Amino acid sequence: MDVANVVIGFIMVLSFFGLVWYCVKGYNLMVGFFVMSVLWTSIALIGNSIHPTSVMEGKTFIDVLTNVFQTGPENYGKAILVNIFFGAFFGRVLIDTGIAATLIRKVVELGGDKPRITMSLLCIVTAVIFTSMTGIGPVISIAVIVLPIMLSLGIPSPIALFSFMGSIMAGIFGNIVNFKQYQTIFATANESYASYDYNTYFKFGMIAMAVSLIVVLVVSNVMMNRKLSRAWAATPDSGATVDAPAISWISIILPVVGVVVLKVPIIFGFIFAALFALLTCGKLKGGFASVCRMLSKQFADGAIDVAPMIGFLLTLSMFNNAATYASPYFKTLLDGAMPQTALLLCIVFAILTPLGFFRGPMNLVGSGSAILAVVVATAAWPVQFLYPLFAITTVAPQHLDVTQSWVAWGFGYTKVPAKEYMKMSIPTGWIIGIILCAVVFFMYGNLV
Template sequence: MQAVNVIIGIIMVLSFFGLVWYCVKGYNLLVGFFVMSVLWTTISLIGNSITPNSAMEGATIIDVLTNVFQTGPENYGKSILVNIFFGAFFGRVLIDTGIAATLIRKVVELGGDKPRITMSLLCIVTTIIFTSMTGIGPVISIAVIVLPIMLSLGIPAPIAMFSFMGSIMAGIFGNIVNFKQYQAIFATANESYGTYDYNTYFPFGMIALVVALIVVLVVSNVFLSKKKVSYAWAVTADSSNSADAPIISWICVVLPVIGVILFKIPIILAFIISGLFALITCGKLRGGFTAVCRMLAKQFADGAIDVAPMIGFLLTLSMFNNAANYASPYFKVLLGGVIPESALLLSILFAVLTPLGFFRGPMNLVGCGAAILAVVVSVAAWPVQFLFPLFAITTIAPQHLDVTQSWVAWGFGYTKVATKDYLKMSIPTGWIIGIILCIVVYVLYGGFV
């Protein structure tokens, strides 16, 4: 019967690489993960009919189907989607009030006509902004301001695009909404992991943010030294919301994080309070009750549109996560002996394999990594404060520098940058960040193991 499990494991590994190929080709991820959910659930049920699958013990076929295709999306919706919607609403408020654009304009004034200084300051502000904002809509809204400024200063398009996308990636390490996404995936793999909260993660998240931003800036400046400055791309920045937002409103960019960390405010309430503070300080709550209600409804609707493609993808990803739990016994047969039980060796393994987080690969939680997480959890009782940062590293750094990321794909069309020119910077950067941060995780949390 062991031979049967090995054969099934090999079939699943082959389908796993098929999913990686599918992601690399840039096909629709919502459809891809739904198909994989159906495939792995079907194979697991067939395998269970031949030899018992420990993950299906005591469950009927209907129980398994319900868990994958109903319970998975329901639980994900309950724990994640509401945070995403309110986070997107807050992002839309920052854009509509002109706060984000004002911060960028002030940075440009501060940097003057010095390309390196201005690029660095723009990257710092972008990183701070994306500790709260999320979704392709807000990214594009900021990009059409930041990228023309960089290009008009003579920064080559590949470097401008890379530094901007890299600064978003750095901000995502501290982003509350993204944390909740990964927390839900961990809770699927092990229910006890759901107790791990943002406050516990925050110290590492801030270290990772700083490290990632520094590496991005260093790489950008190294490549800038090799390029001749050119002022051919004379495009002006988007001048919408041209009036500066009041100085007091600028704190709104980090207000949700402050509320959650210092005052223990629930995430959704933190977004609501921060959004209302932004609207009040920018004088947007005028025109009567009806007009204000109409504006708030539009901002929420626009925010929902911004993240709509991501929502569909995340719901099918939740199906895939639950299907991966049923597939994990077969992966364990093949890979169980490869996963180390030492904190040091696991940290080294993650550092070496960080590039496999690119193209939604096996180290990426928002990709094929859910199956690997299930295997890693089944091998040893890893403390969540050690394991979560490791997977955050191999997910955030590669994914948000990746060509499969929606806003990166948009950036290629906007800047006319060749994929190979971008990847020459993004892949080494993601790997360097992974190595450094895996060392940090071992130093900070290796003692918990």
């Protein structure tokens, strides 16, 4: 074992834990990942000058800088940002046409003044909605409808907030935009993983969505105080609102159906579903110029909804590419400690699922991309097996996490103390992780 590589490996590990601490403290992630990209690239270049590594073989100083700070963001923009923008546009259409609000009102009518039933139905609809929608704007737009209904039924505010955020988390397991985001991270770690598509993932995604939703609802019902102090029955104001036509409701699932059943490109799926929603809701009237202005505004509003994450994602792409140059030094230290069987790896992921909270080392949209680079470098794991494992430790913790932007907004909106929320969110994320890691082993363990 080369002494220089060991020393550099320890420096990398220390800086990695520094990043974890930075994420836990809630500091600006865009700046944090840019600084780490610079640091790891610099250390890797110094290490390569002392003891050349295979990942930098044949590359000049400029080649390395170009790969990290130019190619990374360019490839990320090509692979994921366009999907995010069109997904956000579709989400804004669902809000502006009133389709999302109509579905929620119909659910409330169905559940009546039965808190547990209404809460369950609202969570199911919210999960389905967020298989296509994304961004803090759509979340808030739905939250200001759903949360007052739950609170009005006497559901304690911590449980109302937790169940709503948990239902979003469940929906994200099937969300096409999020899939593309994580797929790009995998493709950066190993080019052969780029062929993994949403259709291959779909079966597990739906199972993960169902399991997550069931666990969230079980925890919510167990935690719910039996003596609910109902203020008023949550029924929609029929005089102040107009329901979207029933035919328009299917637009919510059209992008997923288009990709899975018809194999259409996802951007076309979003555009077709948006136009279908607008047409069936009678929004494509008033002349060509008026319709063009409306579409332009909806796209712009959608872009604003996801704008806070764009800079973060671009610097994350830099960090992902820098992590590939850092991986040989992690491998030097961790090679012997990495699990070599499917069962052991599933057990490790199940145990370490809580480390996906606070953008921790098991979270791909945090410091987990470095761990991915190490895991990929130490063994030839099939992507059908490895992707779901990282999806589990990313989606479940991140979308229940207090560092998630819309969860932080929810604290201010409902006045729920973070401590009360975390009593439910962290155990729930862990339970989901354990169950789903077992599912991955039984579904894909034979591929290893």
